Amino acid sequence: MICLTRRYRFAASHRLHSPRLSEDENRTLYGKCNNPFGHGHDYTLEVSVRGPIDRRTGRVASLSALDRLVDEQVIRAFDHRNLNVEVPAFGALVPTSENLTIEIRDRLGANWKRAFPEGGAVLERVRLHETRRNTFELMGTV
């Protein structure tokens, strides 16, 4: 089995605040991430693709197809955006990196077959680094 991992970057702002909690509870739970004016990160995203190596091309997947998919579904949607305001999924959902990782996994998964119509390659894992100290990881479902 071979697994290829490609790294991408995007910068975005967010505020962690749950409408289901009181102001005090939000401040206690999210700390400085609850700052009413928001804050931002340089996110690093690692996307891992698993599959057999195509004998002819020597590739597990087309890197240009992967780049296009990630650019279209993640970079263009999130880069230099305010996640709470500009990404519909985070209208009701708190844009924690847990929820952001799920959103990225689901966006890639929903468009995977269109990006890789020839099949073979599957989404193995999505890993999101919010900072150098905080990393979130989800296995793929396609």
Add this chain to the structure above:
Amino acid sequence: MFITRRVEFSASHVCRHPDLTDEENEALYGVAARLHGHGHNFVVEVTLEGEPDPVTGMVFDLKRLKEILNEEVVRPFDHRFLNLEVPPFDRIVPTPENLAVEIWRRVAPRLAGEPARLHSVRVRETEDLHVDYFGGGE
């Protein structure tokens, strides 16, 4: 327990398939298809799996692993044009995927009969791209 040793080599390669047109190669491999080749500082991480020996406290002698990796990977690959100088890359495209499989093929027999077994080979072509090979299936 897993133990990992890292080695590096600098080499040039070109990723293009002789049966494909220039346009098809460009679409498939991007700038890596440019005819005259380009280079990378490849990083190889070889991971062995085993239990620490009760006497030595080691899963495997890392000095020996370093020697094996120097003989099988660094010496044949470092400062070479992979397509022209390092078989089988005269016949198969030297993608990081194929490099990982070839490094596995070279290293695995050197560990035959040892208590530690080869678990994975990671080839890092750039900071933004690496592959992990766990053996089999090729």
